Amino acid sequence: MTQQNRAKLSLNTLGTTSRKSVKVSQSALIQTSHLLGTSIPLVIQPTVESMDLIAWATSNRETIEALFLQHRALLFRGFKIKSAEQFNQFVQATAQGELLSYRDRSSPRHEVEGKIYTSTDYPAQERIFLHNEGTYWLTYPLKIYFCCLTVAEQGGETPIADTQKVLQRLAPQIRDRFTEKKVLYVRNYNDGFGLTWQTVFQTDDKAVVEDYCRRNAIEFEWKPGDRLRTRQVRDAIAKHPITGELTWFNHAAFFHISTLEPTIRHALLTEFKEEELPQNTYYGDGSEIEPEVLDAIREAYHQETIIFPWQAGDILLLNNMLVAHGRRPYSGARKVLVGMAEPYCHREFNVEE
Known part of the structure; x- marks a missing residue:
């Protein structure tokens, strides 16, 4: 389904992007609800114990798409998903085209099956701040999927936040300043902390890194000792x-x-x-982002954060441009997988083809 057809589907099914009810086909097989006190995600559960989620999703792809565009976040719960293979099949059944590879990385992950990755291999005791996937890439996913196969003994939730509401919470002068100046991302690699450039770009060949940077509007600078610095400006x-x-x-x-x-x-x-920190951000012109502005941004995320406990077999589908995600610290075994789909290419930047 092309983006134009998907847009037509959203208009035909929903009328507008405002919240409206959607008539669900085969409604006897599923029921929908919201978690107590939350607007997202919409929870979709089976009404019959033996229901095959992949088969249902394959037959009801347009229904899922309409619900996805309306609600931004869908939580499929109670369908007894137990493996990376089943998760991959669900992603393939509900996404258009091939899944995205994880390149230009910021978090340690490893591939499990067919571009299905661990959500992160970041230390369990650390939290991961709310973010949308790949905002600093030129091509980023419109859909991001999570699947919880093993629930942590304590913690380990994946908090989410509606980033349109985050935007609305920010003062007009902050929004205007970022609209005008954009954001500069500066990263330094191979200084003994954080991911190496070999891991980030999935290659040992500097020429491959340089080619990727040129094609993705990233300035690069090789430093002594096999080190690399990159700079990229994004909206x-x-x-x-x-x-x-x-x-x-x-x-x-x-x-x-x-x-x-x-x-x-x-x-x-x-x-x-x-200037040598593993990563840092500035306004797009290189000037410092004021501490009070950063505090306001973090507070806006905090006010919009929704946290709910995982259940084994859960699949969470997020509209990546409209819903941010993070991770809370945890203890015990935890296995959450991720898949990224439906790439959207932002081409307002001058790049070398």
């Missing part, structure tokens, strides 16, 4: 290509040094000069 506010909604879509707070836990932040600032 802070994006327009969804199907719904037309404006959304806060960036890693300005996520990558900023001030968002890190105090002990980690202190260790990094003790070890590195600011």
Whole structure:
């Protein structure tokens, strides 16, 4: 299904992007609800114990698409998903085209099956701040899927937040400043902290890295000792290509040094000069983002954060441009997988083909 057809589907089925009820085909097989006190996600559950989610999804793809565009976040619960293979089949049944590879990485992950990855291999005791996937890429997924196969003994939730509402919480002067200046991402690799450039770009060949950077509007600089610095400017506010909604879509707070836990932040600032930090953000013109602005951004995310416990077999489908996700610290075994689908290419930047 092309983006144009998907847009037509959204208009024909929903009328507008405002919240309206959607008539679900084969309604006897599923029931929908919301978690107590939350607007997202919409919870979809089977009414019969033996229901095959993949078969139902294959037959009801347009229904799922309409619900997805209307509600932004769908939680499929109670369908007894137990493997990466089943999760992959569900993603294939509900997404258009091939899944995205995880390149230009910011978090450690490993591939499990056919572009299905662990959600993150980041240490269990650390939290991961809310973000939309790949805002600093030129091509990013419109859909991101999570599947919980093993629930942590404690913690480990995947908090979410409506980033259109995050945008609305920010003062007009903050929105205007980021609209005008955009966001600059600066990353340094192979300084003994964080991911190496070989891991981030999935290659040992510098020429491959340089080619990727040129094609993706990324400035690069090789430093002594096999080290690399990259700089890329991206929009802070994006327009969804199907719904037309404006959304806060960036890693300005996520990558900023001030968002890190105090002990980690202190260790990094003790070890590195600011320009040598593994990652940091600025306004697009290179000027500092004011501390009070970063505080306001983090508070906006906090006010819109929705947290719910995982259940084994859950699949969470998010509209990646409109809903952010994160991770809470946890203890015990935890296995959550991720898949990214339906790439959208942002081409307002001058790139070398």
